[in-house]
Amino acid sequence: MDTMKLKASAALTALPTTATYSRGARGFMFCRIARGIMAASAASLGLLAGGAFAQAADPVVARLGAVTIGQAEVERMLQAMPPAERAAARANRAALESFLRQRVAGDALLREAQGKNWAARPEVKSRIDEAVREVTSRIVTSTYLASVAQLPAGYPSDADVAAAYEQAKPTLNLPTAYRVSQIYLATPPGADAAAVAKVRDEAGKLAAQARTGDFAALARSRSQDPRSAERGGDVGAIPLEQMLPEMREPVSKLKPGQVAGPLQSSTGFHIVRLTDVQPARTATLEEVRPRLQQVLREQRQQQLVRDYMSQLAPAASVTIDNAALDAALQKTN
Numbered sequence: 001m002d003t004m005k006l007k008a009s010a011a012l013t014a015l016p017t018t019a020t021y022s023r024g025a026r027g028f029m030f031c032r033i034a035r036g037i038m039a040a041s042a043a044s045l046g047l048l049a050g051g052a053f054a055q056a057a058d059p060v061v062a063r064l065g066a067v068t069i070g071q072a073e074v075e076r077m078l079q080a081m082p083p084a085e086r087a088a089a090r091a092n093r094a095a096l097e098s099f100l101r102q103r104v105a106g107d108a109l110l111r112e113a114q115g116k117n118w119a120a121r122p123e124v125k126s127r128i129d130e131a132v133r134e135v136t137s138r139i140v141t142s143t144y145l146a147s148v149a150q151l152p153a154g155y156p157s158d159a160d161v162a163a164a165y166e167q168a169k170p171t172l173n174l175p176t177a178y179r180v181s182q183i184y185l186a187t188p189p190g191a192d193a194a195a196v197a198k199v200r201d202e203a204g205k206l207a208a209q210a211r212t213g214d215f216a217a218l219a220r221s222r223s224q225d226p227r228s229a230e231r232g233g234d235v236g237a238i239p240l241e242q243m244l245p246e247m248r249e250p251v252s253k254l255k256p257g258q259v260a261g262p263l264q265s266s267t268g269f270h271i272v273r274l275t276d277v278q279p280a281r282t283a284t285l286e287e288v289r290p291r292l293q294q295v296l297r298e299q300r301q302q303q304l305v306r307d308y309m310s311q312l313a314p315a316a317s318v319t320i321d322n323a324a325l326d327a328a329l330q331k332t333n
Contacts (some may be wrong), residue, residue: 062100069107086191140303151300151304173283174279182233182271185269246265254272259272
């Protein structure tokens with residue numbers, strides 16, 4: 001278990017210990033992982049495999065001519081994501097919309113190819129058959145291995161988690177976090193200078209009111225970021241490095257209760273109020289417990305898989321015909 005604890009400690013050094021926020025059309029923070037999330041989600045959405053088209057009774061979310069993506073399909077895609085990725089995708093509206101545009105274009109391309117019976121071409125069919133065999137093999141072996149590496153629901157124990165936390169504790173440093181609220185006004189996509197200036201003027205008037213009035217009430221009634229507006233503009237406690245670059249210096253100079261802005265980003269204008277500054281600290285056990293439990297379970301499952309494979313196919317029992325291998329290598333030159 002000591003080795004496992006040390007591995008858990010190393011794994012935790014790379015864990016995100018603070019929330020990641022979006023830089024979407026209505027967001028305040030830049031979500032650095034949005035591109036990776038959307039790429040990882042492509043498989044579940046069937047971008048390359050050409051997922052099902054929306055049913056007639058299903059509300060259409062995205063449309064390109066006769067090709068549509070329905071609400072139910074988007075819901076299935078979101079539910080299939082890990083919770084952290086799902087939250088990031090929900091927050092980054094711009095990235096999600098961009099993905100849907102790419103997806104519907106991919107479906108249109110597939111439909112055109114299917115209309116020409118492209119899959120029946122011998123060279124295409126052979127690749128499809130090989131892909132089916134490969135995917136089938138992968139699913140069968142991975143699900144079988146998962147069955148032999150099942151763990152009790154109670155693993156790891158509280159004692160195991162606590163011990164791993166103590167090992168990882170020196171690496172679980174949280175940076176200084178700034179609790180901020182915002183009033184956000186979006187600039188229309190493709191807006192000209194006059195339209196941007198109009199939004200800037202409106203934001204300037206709101207900033208003047210926010211400095212002397214009820215910031216939370218203004219955020220609820222005027223902010224165009226619904227997620228924070230319903231909380232009186234509260235965005236949460238965020239390290240400077242996770243904020244939009246345009247926000248970092250102004251926020252770092254604020255004292256609790258002070259207001260900065262309007263600050264312009266690529267999507268609009270932000271009026272920001274600093275509520276509190278939380279000093280750098282070590283993450284608590286409760287904050288990292290879920291992730292630590294996951295790391296310990298994954299490490300134990302991997303160990304069980306390695307042990308099973310070592311018994312099934314001991315390295316000493318596998319023979320290699322070097323002459324046949326050399327012949328194969330020569331034929332692939």
